[in-house]
Amino acid sequence: MKYINDFRNGELAKAISHEIIDIVKSDKHYKFMEFCGGHTHAIHRYGIPSLLPENVEMIHGPGCPVCVLPMSRIDKAIKLALLPEVILCSYGDMLRVPGTDQKSLLKAKASGADVRMVYSVDDAISIAKTNPKKQVVFFAIGFETTTPPTAFAIKQAKKLYLKNFTVFCNHVLTPVAMDSLLQSKEVNLDGFVGPAHVSIIIGSNPYEVVSKKYNKPIVISGFEPLDVLHSILMLIKQINENRCEVEIQYTRAVKRLGNPISLNLMNEVLELRNTFEWRGLGFIDKSALQIKSEFKEFDAEMRFELPETIGKEHKQCICGTVLRGIKKPKECKLFEKVCTPENPLGSCMVSSEGACAAVYAYGRIN
Amino acid sequence: MCLALPAKIEDIIDKERAIVNLGGITKEISISLLDKVSIGDYIILHVGYALAKLDEAEAKKTIALFEAMLEDQNNEIH
Amino acid sequence: MITETIEKKLIGPKINFNKGNVDLTHGSGGRAMANLIEQLFMREFNNEFLSQNNDQACYQVTNGRMVISTDSYVISPIFFPGGDIGSLSVHGTVNDVAMSGAKPLYLSASYILEEGFPLSDLKKIVISMADAAKQAKIKIITGDTKVVERGKGDGVFITTTGVGVVPENVNISSNKAKPGDHVIISGYMGDHGVAIMSNRNNLKFSTTIKSDSAALNELISSMVSSVPDIHCLRDPTRGGLAATLNELALQSKVGFIIDENKVPIREEVASACELLGLDALYVANEGKCVVICDPSNSQPLLKVMRSHPLGLYSEIIGKVIEDPRHFVQLKTKLGGMRIVDWLSGEQLPRIC
Numbered sequence: 001m002k003y004i005n006d007f008r009n010g011e012l013a014k015a016i017s018h019e020i021i022d023i024v025k026s027d028k029h030y031k032f033m034e035f036c037g038g039h040t041h042a043i044h045r046y047g048i049p050s051l052l053p054e055n056v057e058m059i060h061g062p063g064c065p066v067c068v069l070p071m072s073r074i075d076k077a078i079k080l081a082l083l084p085e086v087i088l089c090s091y092g093d094m095l096r097v098p099g100t101d102q103k104s105l106l107k108a109k110a111s112g113a114d115v116r117m118v119y120s121v122d123d124a125i126s127i128a129k130t131n132p133k134k135q136v137v138f139f140a141i142g143f144e145t146t147t148p149p150t151a152f153a154i155k156q157a158k159k160l161y162l163k164n165f166t167v168f169c170n171h172v173l174t175p176v177a178m179d180s181l182l183q184s185k186e187v188n189l190d191g192f193v194g195p196a197h198v199s200i201i202i203g204s205n206p207y208e209v210v211s212k213k214y215n216k217p218i219v220i221s222g223f224e225p226l227d228v229l230h231s232i233l234m235l236i237k238q239i240n241e242n243r244c245e246v247e248i249q250y251t252r253a254v255k256r257l258g259n260p261i262s263l264n265l266m267n268e269v270l271e272l273r274n275t276f277e278w279r280g281l282g283f284i285d286k287s288a289l290q291i292k293s294e295f296k297e298f299d300a301e302m303r304f305e306l307p308e309t310i311g312k313e314h315k316q317c318i319c320g321t322v323l324r325g326i327k328k329p330k331e332c333k334l335f336e337k338v339c340t341p342e343n344p345l346g347s348c349m350v351s352s353e354g355a356c357a358a359v360y361a362y363g364r365i366n
Numbered sequence: 367m368c369l370a371l372p373a374k375i376e377d378i379i380d381k382e383r384a385i386v387n388l389g390g391i392t393k394e395i396s397i398s399l400l401d402k403v404s405i406g407d408y409i410i411l412h413v414g415y416a417l418a419k420l421d422e423a424e425a426k427k428t429i430a431l432f433e434a435m436l437e438d439q440n441n442e443i444h
Numbered sequence: 445m446i447t448e449t450i451e452k453k454l455i456g457p458k459i460n461f462n463k464g465n466v467d468l469t470h471g472s473g474g475r476a477m478a479n480l481i482e483q484l485f486m487r488e489f490n491n492e493f494l495s496q497n498n499d500q501a502c503y504q505v506t507n508g509r510m511v512i513s514t515d516s517y518v519i520s521p522i523f524f525p526g527g528d529i530g531s532l533s534v535h536g537t538v539n540d541v542a543m544s545g546a547k548p549l550y551l552s553a554s555y556i557l558e559e560g561f562p563l564s565d566l567k568k569i570v571i572s573m574a575d576a577a578k579q580a581k582i583k584i585i586t587g588d589t590k591v592v593e594r595g596k597g598d599g600v601f602i603t604t605t606g607v608g609v610v611p612e613n614v615n616i617s618s619n620k621a622k623p624g625d626h627v628i629i630s631g632y633m634g635d636h637g638v639a640i641m642s643n644r645n646n647l648k649f650s651t652t653i654k655s656d657s658a659a660l661n662e663l664i665s666s667m668v669s670s671v672p673d674i675h676c677l678r679d680p681t682r683g684g685l686a687a688t689l690n691e692l693a694l695q696s697k698v699g700f701i702i703d704e705n706k707v708p709i710r711e712e713v714a715s716a717c718e719l720l721g722l723d724a725l726y727v728a729n730e731g732k733c734v735v736i737c738d739p740s741n742s743q744p745l746l747k748v749m750r751s752h753p754l755g756l757y758s759e760i761i762g763k764v765i766e767d768p769r770h771f772v773q774l775k776t777k778l779g780g781m782r783i784v785d786w787l788s789g790e791q792l793p794r795i796c
Contacts, residue, residue, distance in 0.1 A: 001718065002389075003408060008777055008778065011436060015432060016435060019435055038369065046780050047778060120396075120415070121413065121414075123414075146413060148399050149399075149414065200410060200417045230428070251427070252420050252425040253420055253421070255418075259400075259417060360785065361785045364769075365771065388718065390651065390652065391716050392649065392651075393648065393719070
């Protein structure tokens, strides 16, 4: 696999690791947050912590759209799925996330709901076309990476006069979340390993505001282990040289201005919600998207009556503090003992990119 | 943050759809989010959509940087 | 000739397998069922046991230890690149018997058919089972057929039970792995799972990968002849290599360290796993075995395995260690260490 294996080369990884060891200042403790769940996953899957010096610490961030989706939204999705006329289409990630009372889409499926896993929103459109008598609802989640396909699909649906296709929109925004995290001042960070594929869409530009406002360097990192190591090296260099910049490590895919076609599409179909609840982060203004009025006929929240619910978390679940980088998974009383991938009590354990799932799956060696 | 991969455009069906090859696996995907793609281009694929063209020159530059690090370190030892 | 005898004594009219579907009479115990059994199962499986037309099969028991294993096959899609539910039901159970070191002898085959299932498909499946049995040198000697109403079954479910006999000096068991032992696998990981997934409607990708479904009894027989003192043998089916190693770790109360660089995975399988966000270590295999043996035996075993068509790409991939936590650890391609945990739930392709 070209351009994938090249960035997983063990020898080169060791070389970057040696560079890091060479340049870290022994009297300093470096604390970086990898914002993105995909980076958390990569870090643990490749055993990167064992290649970093002791005074370089990586903290997981809230960049896992599955993890930050509040229970009340999952409860709504389950309610939609249980409607007899509905076929609910969802990305695989969401099927096992527990809502209130440990219900989930997978459990709803087992009790008779028509829940279908799709790889792409296009598959949901196909299902709508071939099931004209059913209402097909697409459970849209994700940061800016996943949003343009949803926007495109809504436009497609309008072009095709699809009467039985709607989207339950839960798209959320990255720089706003970073700002909210830093504003709370709960976590001491020296810098961010910034999201790879979100940045393909939005470019590096939006991070410059955040970086300047809080004086934190941000390095936009590719997904592969060599990218992550390289980004950590770049961050350490910035700290040592007293610089504070937004740098692009992932130069092969990210450009400063992002993908204009995608951004225009998003602006055409979607608009900012006044506020949106994030699991663990509370309500954040202007942090999520909803469907614009011109396309409201494709909005599941318009078509279906969905009463507001308040999701009830497990009393001892500390996913919120883990998502904010304040606590680590092993500090949770439930971790491994009660909360496991087979029996996840919170979203951080069930999402394959949640911090708890990553540490449980890969990092329990020490 | 989301699972996205480089894949090579093998065939272009029309303005909106193309076939990509990822290490021998082929799949039909959407190229509607990109301006212009050609056969042989590498794109970054996410949930069935091409999000960006991969800049091969930059990719090679990045690897060369790592290789230079390795070489420097090997030279230091000898 | 047995076949000629069967032809002359047909109970009912000749079934046209090209047209027509399974209906409720095929499972009701009447003439239609007897007809189907005679013209399809008995004809294709064709052996002296079945031709006696009893409800059971009587076979001579040799002195020694016998092994019995059973498995049900519910795979979807029924036909896939490299096999079908029929060949799989033979290979799978033959392999389960063979993993004890036993020589598999006979299988029983029981079918639950859904009303409306095409007879042409049923015939294809039965012929496939007959071929698989012939290649594995075992006989299908008894069976059963039931039919359920439309909508109550997914086409066809097959259960096969196999019996075999274990040679005197062979004692293979999942609790026998010892610290210091080597771990060998017989070839590429993940082919079967990827072949199946490529045919599932909602995932739609094209690949040349075929299922590796195969009967391993002859390979294992030559391994056991050369090294009777194999400690453990398992086929990494559902849950893949990861599941098997975690099970063995628990049963033998040990740990494993596996070298990711040594695990053979085809590029296309790796690509499909990347595309779907899956880990090839968890993807099912149906024609591979995991071997745990004393380190002094690994080279001789490897030699024997590599000289068999089903073991050409065998590799020593790791070793057994003392570990009270019974972890399966992986030395990653990058040189870091991580755990390969149990599979939780069903592997769902991720986007994120």
